[in-house]
Amino acid sequence: MPRPHIEFIQTQMLDWERSNINSSALVKNLSFDNSNGASTNIIRYPENFEANTSHYLECDEEFLILSGRILINENSYAKGDYAFFPSGYSRRKIKCEEQTDILTYYEGRNKPIFSKEIQNIDHSRLVVKLETIKADWGKATDPKIAALGVKRLELRSDPINGEKTWLLDISPNMMDSEYDKKEVHPVVEEVFVISGEMHLPMGVLKKGAYFWRPPNISHGPVGTRKGATGIFRSKGGPLKTEWSKETYQVIWSAKYAPILPKGLLSKLNVNYDKNIPY
Incomplete structure (x- = not known):
């Protein structure tokens, strides 16, 4: 079964669970595809975490560092750093000197294959490291959004299927x-809110909010007074937007009324405004 419609959860509401892959790491699973094992997660690696056994995954891995610092092979990743590792990419060494939280996307079942053999990978899809905090942002690609001055930073564009990942930054007012x-x-359209807030008819998305919206679902309108920054992904091809001809009232500070599958509802605690980052 493909991933269900999730719109939206505050990840603060989910409890940390012990990782099935590494018992010292904690995980919050945000969405999961039963048909192929693809998933979106926040993974928390503890201080002094270390893995020195060479391995690779048989699926793509994409991630953004939310906090902390992690060393993967010879590269050190800090808050705001982004990477995309195609299937077969070797991880020879992983180390954290401080607690590190990583927004991690797997495009299949993320079981590690322990091997020192070099795998053939698609280098056209590899993004070893992108320091988003230091990068030059451009304008949003949609003309309506670009006209407002919204900034966009493209993180990747898949040369095979056209799927994209990008950061979007909306200034206050x-x-x-x-x-x-x-x-x-x-x-x-898949979104994780890094900072700020966005107002939708089903509630106010704050830092740590997440949604997975299937294709061809009318949504909005969206508003923000404080501004917001989020990481966006399009799955199934590049994102194109068809705008309605009519305008509708923006619902400010709407009561939290999410669209969630039963399995996720059972994991939620009731504190929507818990004051932790995610």
């Missing part, structure tokens, strides 16, 4: 209209 248009995308 940039999208504070009382009325705006709804939108529809022909592909999955």
Whole structure:
């Protein structure tokens, strides 16, 4: 079964669970595809975590560092750093000198294969490291959003299927209209809010909010007064937006009324406003 519609959860509401792959790490699973094992997670590695056994995964791994610092092979990753490792990419050494939280996307079952043999990987898809804090941001690609001055940083564009990952930054009062248009995308839109807040009809997405929205679902309008930064992914191809002809009232500070599968509902605690980052 493909991933269900999730819109939205505050990841603060989910309890940490012990990782099935490494017992010293903790995991919050945000969404899971039963058909192929793909998943989106926050993984917490403890201080002094270390793994020195060479291994690779038979699936792609994509990640953004939320806090802390981790060494993978010869590369040190700190808050805001991004990477995309195609299947077969070797991890010879992993080490954390401090507690590190990583937003991690797996495109299949993430069982490690322990081997020192060098695998053939698709180097056209490899992003070893991108320091987003130091990168030059451009304008949003959608003309309506770009006209507002919203900034965009593309992290990757898949040369095979056209899927994209990017950061979007909305300054305070940039999208504070009382009325705006709804939108529809022909592909999955997946979002994790890094900072700020966004107002939707089903509630206020704050830091740590996450959604997975299947294709062709009308949504919005979206508003923000404080501004927001989030990491976005399109699954199934590049993201294209069809805007409604009519405008609709932006619902500010809507009561939390999420669209969630039963399995996720059973894991939620009731404290929507818990004051922790995720």
